[in-house]
Amino acid sequence: MHVKTGDEVLVITGKDKGKRGKIKEALPKDRRVVIEGLNIIKRHLKQRGPGKPSGIIEREAPLDASNVMLICPRCGRAARTGHRFLEETDDRGRQRKVRFCKACNETIDE
Secondary structure, X not given: OOOOOOOEEEEOOOOOOOOEEEEEEEEOOOOEEEEOOOOEEEXXXXXXXXXXXXXXXXXXXXXXXXXXXXEOOOOXXXXXXXXXXXXXXXXXXXXXXXXXXXXXXXXXXX
């Protein structure tokens, strides 16, 4: 996936189009992300014991990862991303793979 937990993103489609938020949770198996304060849904809950009252709660629903664009921390704008391999290696001897911004050509991952 082109985004990770903690990245700042811009929503490009849907009811929250144009809004920015931070990724709270990434679900790579389903290719979905949960963004703080966006894509709010209401759930009607039954009482599940004395400590958990019933009611209507609001929470963030997962959004498809293709509907968000990463905001580059260097240039500050929403940009497409790519992957490249660095010369340095990780602990297993493989080249390190990092994301880069296609607008300013700077690496995003440190």
